[in-house]
Amino acid sequence: MKRCTEESSGSRRSSSERCEIMASSERAPAGGAQALQGLRVVEFTSGMAGPWIGRLMAYCGAEVIKIESQQRPSVVRLYVSPRAPELGVQAALSPWFTDWDAGKRFVALDLTRPEGVALARRIVAVSDVLVENYSSGVMEKLGLGYEDLERIRPDLVYFSSSGYGDTGPCRRYVSWGSNIEAMSGLATLSGFPERACTLTQFAYPDAQSALHGLFAVLCALDHRSRTGEGQRITLSQLEATVCVLGPLLMQQLARGEEPPRLGNASLSAAPQGCYPCRGEDRWCAITVEGDAAWQRFCEVVERPEWKEDPRFASLTARLGHRAELDAAISQWTRTRDAYEVMHTLQRAGIAAGVAQTAEDEFRHDAQLKARGFIEEVEHLAKGHVLAPGIPLGLTGTPGRTGRAGAAMGQDNDYVFGELLGMSPDEIRSAVLVGAIEPAATERAPAP
Structure with a gap:
């Protein structure tokens, strides 16, 4: 069921574009007995x-x-x-x-x-x-x-x-x-x-x-x-x-090593990061976990040659070439709207989410609205x-x-x-x- 199709003001994308398919019912209305009533x-x-x-x-x-x-x-x-x-x-x-x-x-x-x-x-x-x-x-x-x-x-x-x-x-x-x-x-x-x-x-x-x-x-x-x-x-x-x-602390207890400060990267997934998108200070977080997801990702970003590239063909290789990979992905995301990036990757089963501002969440987030999360x-x-x-x-x-x-x-x-x-x-x-x-x-x- 399509929800929240009204257009927002200015250059904002419509709510329906931001989150395409919503749940078919609102959060159940509050009423009747509550779990801790009487306490x-x-x-x-x-x-x-x-x-x-x-x-x-x-x-x-x-x-x-x-x-x-x-x-x-x-x-x-x-x-x-x-x-x-x-x-x-x-x-x-x-x-x-x-x-x-x-x-x-x-x-x-x-x-x-x-x-x-x-x-x-x-x-x-x-x-x-x-x-x-x-x-x-x-x-x-x-x-x-x-x-x-x-x-x-x-x-x-x-x-x-x-x-x-x-x-x-x-x-x-x-x-x-x-x-x-x-x-x-x-x-x-x-x-x-x-x-x-x-x-x-x-x-x-x-x-x-x-x-x-x-x-x-x-x-x-x-x-x-x-x-x-x-x-x-x-x-x-x-x-x-x-x-x-x-x-993270187990790394010190088990091996005597200090866990690294990774920024937006991961020890177990690559690529992972927050990538620049079209517009001022707009970003989308992306995590590609596993080789199957990597194969799909290469198709989505129209870089099928990455599948066989020795720098990126395995997780170990991708972890070792994170900087090169992040730079290449940024070239793809930079020309696209952050919500477009998220929806495109999500349709391929790849984890992606827009780095939303407080205004995005409170005023325009169709998912939170559909769930009835914001209360009056x-x-x-x-x-x-x-x-x-x-x-x-x-x-x-x-x-x-x-x-x-x-x-x-x-x-x-x-x-x-x-x-x-x-x-x-x-x-x-x-x-x-x-x-x-x-x-x-x-x-x-x-x-």
């Missing part, structure tokens, strides 16, 4: 490594309560593009905040006050899971460590994520995505041979840590459902990053916004994003009034002593 999670998080776990769980129906403080807001609330100054900081939301904290409830507590800690403990007492990614030791100093909370909620699943874990000589070190990338070896392995090590410019260790952390939490919940026992989980973001580099969600400051979906593919219990996020403390009334059963006078007293911070859109009541 309650309390978050003490910042950055991405912790918040992304709550984001995924909220998408699947869990009630996720994020505890923040106006003295120390979640850092991603501050990530506002200079092109959108109307978003502000408080109580509006940045695009990053939408991505990592959508679908949650938000309360504002001053955890430097004993009364604030006491209220946090009451929230934990009615929750199933606690997720925190503060620096190692912070929760214990606040009186919110696992040993403190296990007494009031014995079956609590308590998840802690820190840069280096809670043991070892680096456990107190400050961590950020960049230094974890460096320590893990990822930066050394990234980039081109003639250049220094390269950072990904994305919090890759955070994403890896969040996915490992979510799996650990679900394992602990399964254990609890069978035994009634809670447990503490301590995750090292360094280890979560190192483990995905396993095959309610936004506090902008009404409705488009945001990346969550690619879980649950057909029986599809997830959904309730809202892009909320102002700090926006759900104070629900959490303290409905969930904890506090009276208006009790809430008012907690606000007056500074334990509960008013929602960012409100003023504190006069004494």
